[in-house]
Amino acid sequence: MASATEQRETDQVREIGHEEYDPVGTAILIGIYFLILVLLWLFMYFVEFLGNGPTVVGALLTVVGLA
Amino acid sequence: MEVTRMSSTASRTYLDQFPAEAKVIKAAFWSSFMALAIGGLLGLVQALHRTDVLRFIDSADYYTVLTAHGILLAITFTIFFLVGIFTWAVTTSLDRGVVDIRFTWAWYIMMVVGTILVGVSILGGVVDAIPMYADVLFTFYAPLQAHPAFYVGLVLFVVGSWLAGADWFRTWWAWRKENPDERIPLPTFMALTTTLFWYLCTLGVALSILVFLLPWSLGIVDSVNPLLTRTLFWYFGHAVVYFWLMPAYMMWYIMLPKLSGGKLFSDPLARVVFVLFLLLSTPVGIHHQYLDPGIAEGYKFIAMTNTMFLLLPSLLTAFTVVASMEHGARQRGGTGYLGWLKALPWRDPVFTGMALAGLMFAAAGFSGMINAGMNINYLVHNSWWVVGHFHLTVGTAVALTFMAAAYWFIPQVTGKELWSRQLALGQVLVWFVGMTFMSNAMHRAGLFGMPRRTAEPQYQGFNFDPAVGTVGEINAQVALGAVLLTVALAMFLLNMVLTSFNDDSDSLPANTYAGTLSGPEDSPAVLDNLKLWTAIAVVLVIVGYTLPLASIVESGGLFGPDIGGFQLAIETDPALVLESVREVMP
Ligand code: HEM
Ligand SMILES: [Cu+2]
Numbered sequence: 001m002a003s004a005t006e007q008r009e010t011d012q013v014r015e016i017g018h019e020e021y022d023p024v025g026t027a028i029l030i031g032i033y034f035l036i037l038v039l040l041w042l043f044m045y046f047v048e049f050l051g052n053g054p055t056v057v058g059a060l061l062t063v064v065g066l067a
Numbered sequence: 068m069e070v071t072r073m074s075s076t077a078s079r080t081y082l083d084q085f086p087a088e089a090k091v092i093k094a095a096f097w098s099s100f101m102a103l104a105i106g107g108l109l110g111l112v113q114a115l116h117r118t119d120v121l122r123f124i125d126s127a128d129y130y131t132v133l134t135a136h137g138i139l140l141a142i143t144f145t146i147f148f149l150v151g152i153f154t155w156a157v158t159t160s161l162d163r164g165v166v167d168i169r170f171t172w173a174w175y176i177m178m179v180v181g182t183i184l185v186g187v188s189i190l191g192g193v194v195d196a197i198p199m200y201a202d203v204l205f206t207f208y209a210p211l212q213a214h215p216a217f218y219v220g221l222v223l224f225v226v227g228s229w230l231a232g233a234d235w236f237r238t239w240w241a242w243r244k245e246n247p248d249e250r251i252p253l254p255t256f257m258a259l260t261t262t263l264f265w266y267l268c269t270l271g272v273a274l275s276i277l278v279f280l281l282p283w284s285l286g287i288v289d290s291v292n293p294l295l296t297r298t299l300f301w302y303f304g305h306a307v308v309y310f311w312l313m314p315a316y317m318m319w320y321i322m323l324p325k326l327s328g329g330k331l332f333s334d335p336l337a338r339v340v341f342v343l344f345l346l347l348s349t350p351v352g353i354h355h356q357y358l359d360p361g362i363a364e365g366y367k368f369i370a371m372t373n374t375m376f377l378l379l380p381s382l383l384t385a386f387t388v389v390a391s392m393e394h395g396a397r398q399r400g401g402t403g404y405l406g407w408l409k410a411l412p413w414r415d416p417v418f419t420g421m422a423l424a425g426l427m428f429a430a431a432g433f434s435g436m437i438n439a440g441m442n443i444n445y446l447v448h449n450s451w452w453v454v455g456h457f458h459l460t461v462g463t464a465v466a467l468t469f470m471a472a473a474y475w476f477i478p479q480v481t482g483k484e485l486w487s488r489q490l491a492l493g494q495v496l497v498w499f500v501g502m503t504f505m506s507n508a509m510h511r512a513g514l515f516g517m518p519r520r521t522a523e524p525q526y527q528g529f530n531f532d533p534a535v536g537t538v539g540e541i542n543a544q545v546a547l548g549a550v551l552l553t554v555a556l557a558m559f560l561l562n563m564v565l566t567s568f569n570d571d572s573d574s575l576p577a578n579t580y581a582g583t584l585s586g587p588e589d590s591p592a593v594l595d596n597l598k599l600w601t602a603i604a605v606v607l608v609i610v611g612y613t614l615p616l617a618s619i620v621e622s623g624g625l626f627g628p629d630i631g632g633f634q635l636a637i638e639t640d641p642a643l644v645l646e647s648v649r650e651v652m653p
Contacts, residue, residue: 004159004160004162004578004579005580005581005582005583011328011399011412012328012398012399013398014397014400015398016394016397017584018585021394021397021584023332023389023390023394025389025393025396025403025404025408026389026390026393028404028405030385030389033429037436040433041436044437044443
């Protein structure tokens, strides 16, 4: 029973059913989001090292030239 | 699920369909807006005070202001709006009114009385004529102690919300008698699962208040175990964030697809998400206590694992909601890999507000993952980073969604047209920009160790050392952001007030929500087995909390090792300050 669900769409130019709909755009956006997350994670480790000197992996610092 | 039958109610507003319920919902919304107005203004006071842009209150009063800001916004504003939305959702989707409207008014009034008690006792912190105090911050655990009226008010408010939940369940039971073979309509399903975990998590805080804090504040017991009250608070304190968030999620699932011109991508997926929140919202609270020395690392690790699982439903939501928006955009003629984004109705403030709120929530997902990691949490714990994080989550994902939703709901429950869509569109944009400034600066301040909950984070003989930028620049961003947010708040309230002076309109849209591409018939019936999921949720809580609670009680005693209360002193005794300075200085 879903009498209150939307029936018509005013600005609709075509009807896309479940079978024909393929959310590629969504997949791309989510992919971009994951990429940002990964980059931010990497960045976060730099912040940690930059601010506080060697913490967990001291050697890595010299490798990336931050020590 | 293509519903071909056109219901007779299809072109009517909520007010036409359920005039009695509409009144309660309208009252709940206004209670919520009042809390938002006062709380938001206090936020500006705090931001200007901390950054030393404008200090017109005594720094000792800062904590009274902070308590009021936290409680009014995080508890009062959010929960009043929630009870309004859920009442709408249950009645609309079941297509029947509540069982007894007097009961509905009763819980609403109970919540109002509770709020007034809480508000007046906090106000006592700055008004000498009120012999009360509650400078306990919105986390209100020991050793900070409030006047008994504060705890009584909280209890009334929470019990009121329990009765609201009972009201939704009663309405659903009545509907089920008439429709024994139907699946639970999605909006009702969302309201009920949320109510169930609310019952589960508020048990902790009820226990904390009724057994420990209230008797202690009344002088019946003279000591409590602070770690126990902290743990019981956080037992509730994480789930409450999902309690705020679930009505926003509901809006994203059932309104955004409709506003985008499409349908909800998957009803079964939405049900799975809400079931996961029922299961996992509570047994994660210890992730707020990573730095508490009295809890063993192992328990913290379990909480972290549960927390990481909890990312799943939010990522599922991101997918489902964006896919539904894309569906709408393509039906409206959008094309291309990302070109469809242009076909979305960006001029509609309800849509744009919710979409921007969702975008900020995605950003908050990152800072949340940092918070959730046991080791990296040490970097940001109790710093301004955390405040930046939750102004993205509750302060924007929830608050901005609610404000945007109000642009649709207030006309629905009053029968009056929104005063200005233009102003509304501007408002959601200004909020977004303001929060971008304030929250990003807060995050960065936290990274170089600036503490939260501090009236004057300016220290003699010590300077913060930001890796990028300067403290002055960060303060300027916070102050500017706070001013923009307050402007946005004023725009919102102005629009709401002027809307209620509008004439009745008969060109309002009908009270509808989104249809689905893949309906409930595509999902296993077991998803609707609320008893089963509640039972599993209870088991998870028992597994996650029995041992830590037992060990806290064992090492600290049920009523603690003789811990008296602190009432934040209005005048600070210099001798005490010296003593505490000596304690931290080596
Ligand atoms: C006008 C908009 C707002 C401004 C300018 C603002 C400003 C602030 C500031 C500066 C703080 C930090 C105080 C400190 O750490 O010393 C704070 C804390 C807080 N804010 Fe807001 N805020 C706003 C809106 C909101 C909203 C909409 C919510 C929730 C719905 C919210 C919830 C909180 C909470 C829970 C705290 C923490 C209180 C505590 O530490 O006990 N704020 N706010
Ligand atoms: Cu949490």
